[in-house]
Amino acid sequence: MLLYLGPVIFGFLIGFILGSRIKNTPTSNIKFTVGSYVVIFIVAIIVAWQLGPFPYYTDLPIASGFLSAAIGLITGKLIFGRYSI
């Protein structure tokens, strides 16, 4: 199986840039815990599955750009977005 690297790499990069800006706010009364992010990621996987091989990349049965963006967002949040500024 040939994996098309373009959407995977650049989806991850753009997601990573945005994920690094996701910060917890201590003063907020709404807290997004690790469990929240797990649920959001599962929803993202379902959405990517429903999108199918968009846009015309038939290497995987899911939208690889969408999924790599979600992984990039979570990774950026874990590495750079832990604390509020």
Place this chain on the structure above:
Amino acid sequence: MSTILKMFAFPASFIIICLGVLTILGGHITPGGGFQGGAMIAAGVILCVIVYGVDESPIKFSHGFISAIESIGALGFVLIGLAGLFASGFFLYNLGADFYNILPQSIVNIFHYPDPTNAGIVPYLNIFVGLKVFVGLSAVVIAFSQFKRITDTGNPEDKVNPEAEEIIGD
């Protein structure tokens, strides 16, 4: 804003942002592209700014981040155009596709986008435009929210009058 909105807004903006990235990445073969995808990403950020406010928004864009991404987007676009000018004599020549067959294969391989469409530099241009647009549109809304704070208190650093905030919240 209500608690239900606050619980819903961030997960929704997460999905909207991922869809925006997908729109940017499919810009060379589907409707959409850098501007549309960037606007979708900005819509996710704006949703958070409106629901949580600038101070409590989970997605925080600092001034340095906005200026850095704007600069990267503009410079990247111009540099890709200049690379075409220096390599082929035409500004924004598609170095990754090389339709006129005037370039050595090594240069074509560098700028070739790794997917089966042979789109060349077009996806890269979409990505740079998308970066520029999402911070630009987000900056507009963040600035507008700060203008409101200035008109209420006279100082962008001050908190808004709590009574006024309560009225807005209702």
